[in-house]
Amino acid sequence: MNIFISGTNTGVGKTIISAWLAIQLNAFYFKPIQTGNPTDTEIIKSLSDVKIYQEIFKYENPLSPHIAARIENNPINISKIISFFNSSILSSVSKHTIIEGAGGLLTPINEELFMIDLIDKLNIPMILVTTNELGAINQTLLSLEALRFRNINILGVIINNISNNNINNRDSIEFYGKINILAEFPYLQSINKLELEKILLTNNTNKIFTAYYK
Ligand SMILES: Nc1ncnc2c1ncn2[C@@H]1O[C@H](COP(=O)(O)OP(=O)(O)OP(=O)(O)O)[C@@H](O)[C@H]1O
Ligand SMILES: C[C@H](N)[C@H](N)CCCCCC(=O)O
Numbered sequence: 001m002n003i004f005i006s007g008t009n010t011g012v013g014k015t016i017i018s019a020w021l022a023i024q025l026n027a028f029y030f031k032p033i034q035t036g037n038p039t040d041t042e043i044i045k046s047l048s049d050v051k052i053y054q055e056i057f058k059y060e061n062p063l064s065p066h067i068a069a070r071i072e073n074n075p076i077n078i079s080k081i082i083s084f085f086n087s088s089i090l091s092s093v094s095k096h097t098i099i100e101g102a103g104g105l106l107t108p109i110n111e112e113l114f115m116i117d118l119i120d121k122l123n124i125p126m127i128l129v130t131t132n133e134l135g136a137i138n139q140t141l142l143s144l145e146a147l148r149f150r151n152i153n154i155l156g157v158i159i160n161n162i163s164n165n166n167i168n169n170r171d172s173i174e175f176y177g178k179i180n181i182l183a184e185f186p187y188l189q190s191i192n193k194l195e196l197e198k199i200l201l202t203n204n205t206n207k208i209f210t211a212y213y214k
């Protein structure tokens with residue numbers, strides 16, 4: 001099963017959640033578009049032994065992909081990602097691949113396309129990562145609207161307690177978003193392979209994969 005991990009914003013924990021899912025599912029990891037250093041791929045390598053596909057577009061500038069591509073004179077051609085996906089990932093024997101986006105859904109890729117269009121063209125289901133921060137209810141509901149407008153298959157939302165605060169957005173996101181909360185991921189004092197291995201997949205997350213194999 002190939003799953004796209006996107007988020008309500010940059011810095012919400014897409015990479016940490018991707019590392020966790022890849023470890024628990026023994027999945028491959030793929031970050032097609034990377035800006036800035038350290039790269040998410042390097043972070044995944046430091047947190048796990050999962051197999052990794054090389055980025056297709058990688059930029060030094062820690063900026064929006066459309067700007068980093070312009071500055072570094074390497075425009076993003078989405079068909080390069082799609083053909084790599086179809087030739088390598090779709091035909092791979094691996095059970096699962098976790099594909100992480102850059103930034104949020106309407107983060108621009110070039111003058112025509114956004115990150116959400118990459119999900120649409122890859123035609124794979126996605127998981128939306130949000131947080132337990134003030135403001136995340138609005139960001140999550142807006143992201144869900146954008147995804148539903150394009151009929152993208154949303155497997156559910158993972159709420160990442162990135163700030164270790166006592167705000168809990170679960171009930172509001174579930175009620176107003178009419179969406180499956182797959183997991184509430186805890187704040188981690190230290191982030192390493194052992195800590196990620198200890199956090200087992202929730203029933204709601206497991207259900208996705210058992211349903212897939214029916
Ligand atoms: N559950 C958590 N507990 C503690 N720290 C966290 C947690 N989730 C994420 N972080 C920290 O928050 C920061 C952002 O996380 P991460 O890099 O996963 O975000 P991202 O959405 O992948 O960002 P980008 O858009 O750059 O890919 C990192 O420093 C990460 O270690
Ligand atoms: C540099 C950062 N860590 C991410 N790789 C890219 C975030 C781009 C966000 C663009 C935007 O939507 O404002």
Ligand SMILES: [Mg+2]
Nearest residue numbers: 014015040100
């Ligand atoms: Mg990331």
